[in-house]
Amino acid sequence: MRFHGPSPTSRPSEPRATAPPDDRLDPAVAAALLTAGYRALGPVGRGSGGPAWSATSLDEPGLRVVVRVVDLAPDPRREARLRRLVGVSHPHLARLVAAVPVPPDRCALLVEHVPGPTLEALREARGPLTSGEAVTVAVPLADALDALHTAGLVHGDVSPANVIVRQDGRPALVDLQGAVVDSGGTVGFAAPELEQGVEPSAASDVHALAQTILAQLPPDRPPGTPSAELTELRAVIAEASAPEQEARPGARAFGDACFRVDEAEPIGLPDPSVLARTELARLAARPGARSTTRPGAVVRGRGASRHRAPRRWRGPAARLVVAVVVVGLAGTGALALSGSARDADVAAESPAAASPVLTAAPAPDPVAAAVALTAARVEAIASGDSARLDAVEGPGSPAHVADTRLLAELAEQGVRVEGLQVQVHDARRLVGRLADAARASREESAPAQRTARVEVTSTLSSHRRVGVDGAVLQEVAASGPTAVVLVLRLTAVGWRVAEVEVSPHR
Known part of the structure; x- marks a missing residue:
């Protein structure tokens, strides 16, 4: 991301231009975009902070961005927030492509256009998510919020309308203007303190994310008995939606709690034509539904027990693919991922991964695959190419998020790894008692044709951080x-790789 033109901190002496009263793009904004190499295409809706427009790069015709204009003048802290936002990068957060100054004291935020339906449209088109699908949404978004909070920023307007589900099932949080200009949030999702005029905080974001996930679940008391996972997930959401900010967990802790509730599963996307019809009907029926006020819809506890049946152990020793890579890269400052158990599991595969066709034919040898995946992950880390991780982990999974973030932080620090190689000494499929021990008391598992447990013993070569x-x-x-x-x-x-477990022989 780069600033285009003069610094947003510059204060030219000409009178400040005022934006048009309607949703037409301000000519001053259009001119600034052209100067920066972007052409405005048209309006794409309204957020809590006003209208948004679509634009395309003149140098890269395939690059589409969403443009939102923020005013930097009233509060000098906004410039500092903008500069911090420039340094935030996360695979489940829409990328800030450019910040274009609009003299005298405005700035156009150019954020990547993320194609796909919003959670709001998805809910209307296909109905509620399962608890496993909800985990697939909650964990990566919590990690994205944690990246913002670590930078001293907040999102300010987490809601189903600001979460996009890509066609491969990966969720992304969009609309970043609340990280620069305080946002009152969206009706029904914003934290109660925002109604009282309190500035948004990290705790406010956690409340909004919890409410966003709750809105995707089936009704509280559907016909029949809700699953234990849904009951527990609602209890986790209730804790994250506590009226008092100090009673809510941090974003990462909330993601960890959701991760422990249920196995993540791919999000089922309906036919694109169904989504299109639903979205058009929604926009036609509810123009201007977004708001900066907040009546509040705090989830209360429902008496769900916090003591659940034992599930697969995901302790701190669980690591991605070749655990010892973490040791080999120690000292880079980018290894906080190893302290979170959820980073060892795959959350979201592409929807095609759930096809029953996969169980109709003999599966390729999982032992050979485990050896190849072990080598591929180390090669990806050594190359610094995050795209190569797609051949190892399910895109959008917590494992993929963690490794992508690791490579991004190494790149940001200007560090690369040279001479790193892995040697696999032994690989064998676990069956019977050994497989049961590796499952660590988990009661259910995926169909045998689609899941395999392979114990891999390996060593890493000596290498250098350069x-x-x-x-x-x-x-x-x-x-x-x-x-x-x-x-x-x-x-x-x-x-x-779906997850990594402690070897029963360790």
Whole structure:
């Protein structure tokens, strides 16, 4: 991301232009966009902070952005927030492509256009999410909020209308203007303190995310008995929606709590034509439904027990693919991911991965796949190319999020890894008692044709951490043999790592 033209902090002496009263693009904004190499296409709706427009890059015709204009003048803190936002990058947060100054004291935020339906449209087109699908949404979004909060920012307007589900099932949080200009949020999702004029906080974001997830679930008391997972998920949401800010967990803790409730599963997307009809009907029926006020819809506790039946253990020792890579890269400052158990599980595969066709034919050898995936993950880390992780982990999964974030932080620090290689000494499929031990008391599992557990013992070579100038920052010694159990899941494109468990022989 880069600033275009003069710094947004500049204060030219000409009189300040006022925006048109309607949703027409201000000529001053259009001119600033053209100067920066972007052409406005037309309005794309309204957010809590006003209208938004679509624009395209003149240099890269395929690059589409959503333009929102923020006023930097009333509060000097806004400029500092904008500069912090420039440095935030997360795979489940819409990317800030550019910040274009609009003299004298406005700025156009150019945020990547994320194609796909909103959670709001998805709910209307196909009905509620299952608890597993809700986890697939909640965990990556909580991680995205954590990235903002770590930078000292808030989103300010988490709601179903500001969450996009890409065609591959990955959720993304959009509309970043609330990170610069205080937002009152969206009716029914904003925290109660915002109604009292309190500035948005990290706790406010957690409340809004919890309410957003709640809105995707079936009714509180549907016909029949709700599953234990839904009951527990509502209890987690109730805690995150507490009236008092200090009683709510942090974003990462909320994601961890959701992760422990149920197995994440791919989000089922309806036919695109159904989504299109639903979205058109919704826009026609509810123009201007977004609001900056908040009546409040706080979830109260429903008596759900916080003591659940034992599930698969996901302790701190669980790591992605080759756990010892974490040791080899220690000291980069980018390894906070290893402290969170949820980072070891795959949350969202593409919808095609759930196809029953996969169980109709013999699966490829999972042992050979485990060896190849082990090598592929290390090669991706060594290359610094996050796109290569798609061949190892399900795109959009917490595992994919963690590794992508690791590579992004290494790149930001100007650090690359040289000479890193992995040697697999042994790989064998676990069956019978060993497989049961690896499951660590989990009562249910995926169909045998689609899931395999492979114990892999490997070592890492000695390698170097090298700075951008080529100077060696650290020499890392070779690791000793380490055994982990890779839980593989068969997808439409082959075996992918679903989770990592402690070896029963450890």
